[in-house]
Amino acid sequence: MKSLLCLITFAALSAGLISAEEEKDPTGKHVNACSIKMKNGGKCDDEGSCPYQITLPPMTIQLPKQLQLLEKTLKEVQSLKEIVNNLKKSCQDCKLQADENPEKETTGVTDGEGQVNQIQDLQSKVKKMSISLKNARTQINNMQDQIERISMNDVDDYIDKKIANLSSTLSNVDMCSSNCQLKEAAPSTLPIVKDCSDYYKMGKRLNSIYQVMPDPKNKTFEVFCNMESMGGGWTVVQTRKDGSISFNRTWDEYKNGFGNLSGEFWLGNDRLHLLSKSRNMILRIELEDFKGVKEYAHYDQFYVANEYLKYKLSVSGYSGTAGDALHFSKQYNHDQKFFTTTDKDNDRYPSGNCGAYYSSGWWFDACMSANLNGKYYEKEYKGVRNGIFWGTWHGVSEENLNSYRQTFKAVRMMIRPKDFS
Numbered sequence: 169m170k171s172l173l174c175l176i177t178f179a180a181l182s183a184g185l186i187s188a189e190e191e192k193d194p195t196g197k198h199v200n201a202c203s204i205k206m207k208n209g210g211k212c213d214d215e216g217s218c219p220y221q222i223t224l225p226p227m228t229i230q231l232p233k234q235l236q237l238l239e240k241t242l243k244e245v246q247s248l249k250e251i252v253n254n255l256k257k258s259c260q261d262c263k264l265q266a267d268e269n270p271e272k273e274t275t276g277v278t279d280g281e282g283q284v285n286q287i288q289d290l291q292s293k294v295k296k297m298s299i300s301l302k303n304a305r306t307q308i309n310n311m312q313d314q315i316e317r318i319s320m321n322d323v324d325d326y327i328d329k330k331i332a333n334l335s336s337t338l339s340n341v342d343m344c345s346s347n348c349q350l351k352e353a354a355p356s357t358l359p360i361v362k363d364c365s366d367y368y369k370m371g372k373r374l375n376s377i378y379q380v381m382p383d384p385k386n387k388t389f390e391v392f393c394n395m396e397s398m399g400g401g402w403t404v405v406q407t408r409k410d411g412s413i414s415f416n417r418t419w420d421e422y423k424n425g426f427g428n429l430s431g432e433f434w435l436g437n438d439r440l441h442l443l444s445k446s447r448n449m450i451l452r453i454e455l456e457d458f459k460g461v462k463e464y465a466h467y468d469q470f471y472v473a474n475e476y477l478k479y480k481l482s483v484s485g486y487s488g489t490a491g492d493a494l495h496f497s498k499q500y501n502h503d504q505k506f507f508t509t510t511d512k513d514n515d516r517y518p519s520g521n522c523g524a525y526y527s528s529g530w531w532f533d534a535c536m537s538a539n540l541n542g543k544y545y546e547k548e549y550k551g552v553r554n555g556i557f558w559g560t561w562h563g564v565s566e567e568n569l570n571s572y573r574q575t576f577k578a579v580r581m582m583i584r585p586k587d588f589s
């Protein structure tokens with residue numbers, strides 16, 4: 169059933185792609201292949217750079233179709249679910265009857281041996297059926313999860329392709345532009361720089377701020393690249409080092425990022441999503457306490473979903489010295505948790521907001537065994553553990569209500585493509 173649905177999705181998707189390729193303009197004519205115009209838009213300056221004007225035809229992206237498809241598929245899943253429920257109900261009825269039957273047979277019929285066998289047959293059939301129904305149910309649940317992801321990814325991929333197509337058309341644009349004396353100076357194909365690892369590969373070796381574009385359909389943005397430690401190529405996601413920036417922030421602030429890339433900052437959940445979507449990423453967390461003890465936690469896989477999915481965290485494959493505080497226990501596990509801020513409660517704590525309680529934005533469970541966005545304390549403190557926290561740090565487990573809390577001097581979270589070498 170799963171593969172069938174996927175097939176349908178794929179077929180419809182292909183159809184969407186095809187119809188999009190055969191786009192016509194309102195008059196019915198095929199759009200001129202060279203409808204993108206570039207011309208010289210003024211005087212060239214002393215150094216010979218010329219201002220350009222670019223006219224783009226309106227770009228058509230068949231998004232609504234894709235979204236409708238998504239809706240349709242979800243509806244199909246819903247109706248499948250109903251069918252299963254009905255089946256289950258009738259199965260239960262059937263079981264009830266089967267349970268009633270033995271009494272009837274034993275009281276009413278004297279030579280009931282054949283019937284008893286039949287009934288046992290029936291019962292084992294019912295059993296089998298209910299097992300396969302159970303399987304179907306788990307399958308449907310899995311499917312629902314997958315559909316949510318697959319369809320969103322398909323839509324994304326589709327747009328990516330369109331953009332790639334458009335960019336390549338754009339780079340051929342001088343063919344239809346008016347003659348500019350400085351054709352060679354026009355940027356033909358800029359290398360794609362998705363994250364800091366690309367700058368490292370281009371030979372950059374200095375810790376600094378660089379521009380990246382993990383997703384061609386979004387704007388470029390600045391990141392701090394750590395090129396000097398642990399093999400370089402790291403895109404820094406979060407830094408704490410002096411308490412100069414408050415991390416007690418709203419959903420929108422965590423979404424868009426805050427702070428100072430040369431100092432303390434949160435890069436921003438939208439950017440985290442784009443970066444971790446563009447490539448398979450690993451995560452390195454580094455912690456240092458005020459005694460100068462440094463430890464790290466390395467995760468082989470790191471992904472942050474989009475805002476629609478509440479920036480759900482996927483993190484796995486721990487190794488390191490600081491302990492796996494993100495998967496502390498069954499009760500405290502930050503993997504697959506949504507992002508929560510003081511003004512948006514997506515945590516698993518039913519009677520309050522962990523973000524508000526701990527003055528932090530984080531992937532809270534109910535509530536936490538790690539919180540790297542807690543308050544920056546320069547000195548030990550008592551009471552609510554709302555400081556920067558890593559639950560597997562040595563000595564932390566012996567803390568009690570009256571003891572001083574562990575504090576951290578510096579924290580850093582950074583990511584790098586898994587295949588970086």
Ligand SMILES: *[C@@H]1O[C@H](CO)[C@@H](O)[C@H](O)[C@H]1NC(C)=O
Nearest residue numbers: 189329332333334335336337
């Ligand atoms: C645009 O996409 C189509 C279909 O994938 C492809 O055949 C075509 O060559 C692409 N155009 C450019 C300019 O890349």
Ligand SMILES: *[C@@H]1O[C@H](CO)[C@@H](O)[C@H](O)[C@H]1NC(C)=O
Nearest residue numbers: 416417510526527528543554
């Ligand atoms: C965090 O921010 C909230 C909302 O602005 C505020 O009510 C609360 O007092 C702040 N907490 C701390 C510890 O500053």
Ligand SMILES: *[C@@H]1O[C@H](CO)[C@@H](O)[C@H](O)[C@H]1NC(C)=O
Nearest residue numbers: 410412427428429430431432
């Ligand atoms: C950012 O932080 C650096 C280092 O702490 C500092 O030198 C710089 O002035 C800060 N910039 C802003 C805009 O706060």
Ligand SMILES: *[C@@H]1O[C@H](CO)[C@@H](O)[C@H](O)[C@H]1NC(C)=O
Nearest residue numbers: 385386387389436438439442
């Ligand atoms: C990327 O683009 C989407 C859609 O336009 C937008 O919602 C999102 O905020 C953008 N992300 C960044 C980091 O600019």
Ligand SMILES: [Ca+2]
Nearest residue numbers: 513517520521
């Ligand atoms: Ca809650």
